Amino acid sequence: MGFKQTEVNTLLAVCHRRCCVCHRFCGIKIELHHIRPLEAGGDDSIENAIPLCFECHAEVQLYNDKHPRGRKFRPEELLEHKKQWLKICIESPGALLMPQRPYDVGPVQALIDELVFNNEVAQITDADTIGTLFLVTQFERSISEGLFSLLPDQVRIPISSTYAILMRANMSLNKMALMPWGGSGSAWHHAYMNAKKAIEASQPKIPEALNSLLEHLKHEEADAEQGH
Numbered sequence: 001m002g003f004k005q006t007e008v009n010t011l012l013a014v015c016h017r018r019c020c021v022c023h024r025f026c027g028i029k030i031e032l033h034h035i036r037p038l039e040a041g042g043d044d045s046i047e048n049a050i051p052l053c054f055e056c057h058a059e060v061q062l063y064n065d066k067h068p069r070g071r072k073f074r075p076e077e078l079l080e081h082k083k084q085w086l087k088i089c090i091e092s093p094g095a096l097l098m099p100q101r102p103y104d105v106g107p108v109q110a111l112i113d114e115l116v117f118n119n120e121v122a123q124i125t126d127a128d129t130i131g132t133l134f135l136v137t138q139f140e141r142s143i144s145e146g147l148f149s150l151l152p153d154q155v156r157i158p159i160s161s162t163y164a165i166l167m168r169a170n171m172s173l174n175k176m177a178l179m180p181w182g183g184s185g186s187a188w189h190h191a192y193m194n195a196k197k198a199i200e201a202s203q204p205k206i207p208e209a210l211n212s213l214l215e216h217l218k219h220e221e222a223d224a225e226q227g228h
């Protein structure tokens, strides 16, 4: 049977195709979940339907009673989510127009912390102490999570050119680690000189990248305070 199409149309329009649990706009990536499952006596009435995004729907479905982790979404709670979200949609539609922050401080702060650490590593160029690899995890995360593409050019360019150098330095550092130590003219020494050169090139670049990011964060916070 399924839910009645005319009622589904109304429900999707009223919720603005936003997930009732996380409130994200879903477009076509929205599904109707039976608040009380059919096998538990639920029915196909529209009162028993809650619009959910794929992620939330998966979480609601995936909970395993035999291996409980986290807290299960119970029908009563889902019903509350639906009621609350529809109330917001109907009574305070202005909430839908509030700008969503493109990202929270989390990944930006993590990138700053990584650059601070990398700045320390960049001070080590002596043959005796060199060898610590630069961290690139947060840089990669900022790309894979879409933060990087949201940054303005004047922030993105210094960061990417800095990390290009750091990754080159890592390559040479890895090479050095695989080779037996050798004096001038040896393969080890060649890798060492390459690593040293890359690290020295990164020394002025890292603070520059760091500053551009800190400046950007300051503006973001100022904008948020002014309610932009």
Ligand SMILES: [Zn+2]
Pocket: 019, 020, 021, 022, 023, 024, 052, 053, 054, 055, 056, 057
């Ligand atoms: Zn959701």
